[in-house]
Amino acid sequence: MEAFGLLVYGFSVLLTWKILALMMVGLVLGIFVGVLPGLGGPNGVAILLPLTFTMDPTSAIVMLSCIYWGALFGGAITSILFNIPGEAWSVATTFDGYPMAQQGKAAEALTAAFTSSFIGSLVAVLLITFLAPGIASFALRFGPPEFFAVYLLTFCSFVGLGREEKHKTIISMALGLLLAGVGMDTVSGQLRMTFGFDELLRGINFLVAVIGLFGISEILLTMEERLALRGHAASISLRVVLKVWKEMPRYWVTLLRSSVIGCWLGITPGGAIAASFMGYNLAKRFAKDKDSFGKGRIEGVFAPETAAHASGTSALLPMLALGIPGSGTAAILLGGLMVWGLNPGPLLFVEHKGFVWGLIASMYLGNVVGLILVLTTVPIFAAVLRVPFAAIAPMIVVSCAIGAYAIQNAMFDIWLMLLFGVVGYVFKKIGIPLAPFTLALVLGNRAEDSFRLSMIGSGGDMRVFWSNGLVGSITTLALILLFWPLIGGAFGRLRSAFVRKTA
Amino acid sequence: MAKSEDEIVVGDAPASDSPAVTSTRAVDVGVSLALLAFAGVLAFDNWRTGMGWDATGPQAGYFPFYLSAILAAASVWGLAKELLVRGQASGTFVTREQLRRVLQVFVPTLLFCLFTQWLGLYVASFLLIAGFMVFVGRIAVWKSLLTAFLFSLVMFVTFEIAFDVIMPKGPLESLFGR
Numbered sequence: 001m002e003a004f005g006l007l008v009y010g011f012s013v014l015l016t017w018k019i020l021a022l023m024m025v026g027l028v029l030g031i032f033v034g035v036l037p038g039l040g041g042p043n044g045v046a047i048l049l050p051l052t053f054t055m056d057p058t059s060a061i062v063m064l065s066c067i068y069w070g071a072l073f074g075g076a077i078t079s080i081l082f083n084i085p086g087e088a089w090s091v092a093t094t095f096d097g098y099p100m101a102q103q104g105k106a107a108e109a110l111t112a113a114f115t116s117s118f119i120g121s122l123v124a125v126l127l128i129t130f131l132a133p134g135i136a137s138f139a140l141r142f143g144p145p146e147f148f149a150v151y152l153l154t155f156c157s158f159v160g161l162g163r164e165e166k167h168k169t170i171i172s173m174a175l176g177l178l179l180a181g182v183g184m185d186t187v188s189g190q191l192r193m194t195f196g197f198d199e200l201l202r203g204i205n206f207l208v209a210v211i212g213l214f215g216i217s218e219i220l221l222t223m224e225e226r227l228a229l230r231g232h233a234a235s236i237s238l239r240v241v242l243k244v245w246k247e248m249p250r251y252w253v254t255l256l257r258s259s260v261i262g263c264w265l266g267i268t269p270g271g272a273i274a275a276s277f278m279g280y281n282l283a284k285r286f287a288k289d290k291d292s293f294g295k296g297r298i299e300g301v302f303a304p305e306t307a308a309h310a311s312g313t314s315a316l317l318p319m320l321a322l323g324i325p326g327s328g329t330a331a332i333l334l335g336g337l338m339v340w341g342l343n344p345g346p347l348l349f350v351e352h353k354g355f356v357w358g359l360i361a362s363m364y365l366g367n368v369v370g371l372i373l374v375l376t377t378v379p380i381f382a383a384v385l386r387v388p389f390a391a392i393a394p395m396i397v398v399s400c401a402i403g404a405y406a407i408q409n410a411m412f413d414i415w416l417m418l419l420f421g422v423v424g425y426v427f428k429k430i431g432i433p434l435a436p437f438t439l440a441l442v443l444g445n446r447a448e449d450s451f452r453l454s455m456i457g458s459g460g461d462m463r464v465f466w467s468n469g470l471v472g473s474i475t476t477l478a479l480i481l482l483f484w485p486l487i488g489g490a491f492g493r494l495r496s497a498f499v500r501k502t503a
Numbered sequence: 504m505a506k507s508e509d510e511i512v513v514g515d516a517p518a519s520d521s522p523a524v525t526s527t528r529a530v531d532v533g534v535s536l537a538l539l540a541f542a543g544v545l546a547f548d549n550w551r552t553g554m555g556w557d558a559t560g561p562q563a564g565y566f567p568f569y570l571s572a573i574l575a576a577a578s579v580w581g582l583a584k585e586l587l588v589r590g591q592a593s594g595t596f597v598t599r600e601q602l603r604r605v606l607q608v609f610v611p612t613l614l615f616c617l618f619t620q621w622l623g624l625y626v627a628s629f630l631l632i633a634g635f636m637v638f639v640g641r642i643a644v645w646k647s648l649l650t651a652f653l654f655s656l657v658m659f660v661t662f663e664i665a666f667d668v669i670m671p672k673g674p675l676e677s678l679f680g681r
Contacts, residue, residue, distance in 0.1 A: 050662075050666075050668055051661075051666055051668075053666075053668060054666055054667050054668070165581075165584075167577045167578075167580040167581045167584070168577075168581065170573065170574075170577040171538060171574060171577045171578060171581065174570050174571075174573045174574035174577060175538070175574060177566075177567075177570050178545060178567055178570050178571060178574065181566065181567045181570075185563040187563070188559075188562070188563045190552060190553075190563040191552075192548065192549060192552045192563050192564060192567065193545055193548050193549065193567065195548065216612065219608055219612075220605050220608055220609060223604050223605060223607065223608045224597070224601045224604055224605045388636075388640055388642060389640075390635060390636050390639050390640020390641075390642060391632070391636050391640060391642065391647075391650055393608060393635065394611070394615075394628075394631045394632040394635040394636070395632060395654055397608075397611075397612050397615060397631065398615075398624075398628040398631060398632065398654070398655075398658065399658075401615070401616070401619065401624065401628075402624065402658065402662060402668075402670060405624065405670060405671065406662070406668045406670070409669065411619070411620055411671060414616050414619060415616060418612065418613065418616055421612075422609075425605075426530065426534060427534075429527070429530070429596060429597070430527055430530055430531050430534060430596070432534075448566045451561075451566065452560055452561050452565075452566070455560045455561055456559060456560035460556055460560065460561075
């Protein structure tokens with residue numbers, strides 16, 4: 001049980017007053033961010049990232065990941081009490097959560113949501129604890145071709161498996177990769193795509209783009225939709241908590257199924273949103289009385305919340321082990337790693353043991369503390385929604401600007417943020433997905449470097465991507481995923497033809 | 504526990520019907536054209552940088568050049584889809600009422616960025632929050648001024664003093680010698 005020993009070591013890193021205090025601060029800020037519609041996990045983490053610039057990496061990542069857990073918990077409050085998903089992945093929670101609140105069972109619904117979130121994350125963290133070190137040590141043998149193949153796999157799976165229109169995913173990804181290349185070329189030192197602007201020499205910072213795309217554009221959208229909040233106040237008593245917990249074991253199949261779905265989708269880039277819907281739909285499909293879903297059934301809260309948290313948490317697995325984020329928020333945490341001077345990838349497990357195991361230990365602790373915190377403080381956070389949007393909106397704008405400026409101390413970045421805000425607003429409205437853009441922007445340089453290093457190594461021979469079994473199968477898998485819609489369609493037609501023939 | 508829950512109601516009524524400004528299709532086409540042009544400019548720049556191979560491997564422009572080609576191709580695909588595949592009517596991109604509200608946030612944000620450049624971030628933030636709360640939110644003036652002042656002060660203490668993150672500053676801060 002090597003992992004167990006390392007985990008204990010991780011807890012020893014964690015248990016200092018300073019880190020525990022930062023953890024609480026992170027959780028509270030995160031819940032706050034999750035509750036407010038118009039601010040979500042990725043925005044919250046991106047905006048609050050500057051706070052961590054002067055911290056040591058371990059404190060920084062603990063605080064940031066706690067913001068993330070907090071945001072995951074907080075999203076459920078708004079969806080259940082107000083029928084407004086604070087996060088895209090909380091949409092499925094509203095289907096049964098809000099009807100429960102209307103029937104006066106808000107406390108039960110909230111308890112169910114928080115507890116199942118906790119279970120989902122716990123399963124995912126266990127997975128990370130025992131799987132990530134193995135994957136990382138396996139990945140230590142990777143050379144540039146293998147890494148490029150893995151990047152390719154990530155990009156292709158977004159195109160092939162995403163629900164958006166294919167060309168829009170490609171546009172978003174190509175744009176991200178291109179903007180990642182602006183500035184100094186890391187291999188040759190040549191300048192490119194700067195068009196003579198000094199400000200562009202630094203390149204386009206990933207975090208600035210994220211703050212604009214998610215923060216500013218979200219404010220514009222929220223204002224446009226003109227939220228009229230109408231919801232229920234609720235407080236949770238110990239009696240209700242115990243009652244829900246006593247009922248819970250009956251739904252173990254749903255919980256387990258949703259956890260598995262969540263972990264799987266979290267590791268595959270695609271994210272928590274798909275997971276929560278899938279968890280909900282499968283629970284509905286396997287239920288005996290399908291009609292009771294959507295009318296305030298507690299299982300309809302368990303299923304999506306478990307899946308959303310399992311996937312949100314397990315998205316950190318590929319980020320830690322391979323340096324490839326599984327979700328938008330994981331991509332931002334990865335951006336943070338680079339700011340703190342760490343080099344993401346499998347070497348993290350060797351060179352920065354304290355950091356990695358401190359983070360993993362904080363996932364356990366953060367979720368336990370987070371659960372207790374949300375169960376006890378719901379009324380306070382629900383009251384946050386009474387604050388008029390006209391006061392919240394400008395504060396968010398200011399926080400975004402502070403975040404954007406702090407990254408490189410550049411006024412230009414504030415303007416860039418504004419530009420990305422407008423771009424994000426338009427893209428969201430015409431259905432160009434932003435997650436592939438985020439991922440491409442953060443991985444762009446490393447993908448290009450690994451491609452060019454492989455080319456230099458092989459003397460320009462593309463066959464290097466099929467030069468051994470490992471890299472060959474990853475590359476092939478990537479191509480299959482890219483053309484999956486075509487392949488899947490062809491299979492479907494073949495099968496129906498076959499069925500017709502035999503019938 | 505049944506009657507303990509009071510309702511929380513915030514915000515104003517949902518938007519009434521309002522004439523559309525543009526259709527989603529028009530914006531879609533516009534964005535595709537803009538992306539196509541952008542891809543063209545980038546492709547040209549990368550071609551100039553060098554998009555081929557030299558002794559050490561691919562040149563600096565190689566990777567981005569092909570990416571701009573992919574971007575251009577995807578934009579053309581999008582254009583073709585919008586223009587050739589007619590059919591169901593496209594939805595409204597934004598109504599006049601919605602556009603007005605979006606501008607209500609966008610214009611102050613733009614002004615805020617301008618003011619940040621001249622007056623420093625903290626003064627600009629005070630002006631933005633106070634102005635937005637009074638004129639857009641129609642919240643009482645004293646509440647707005649107080650909120651804006653407190654928020655800016657908390658930000659100043661948090662970033663400049665506690666976390667050593669330095670923000671752009673203007674004449675007011677230099678008056679206090681910071």
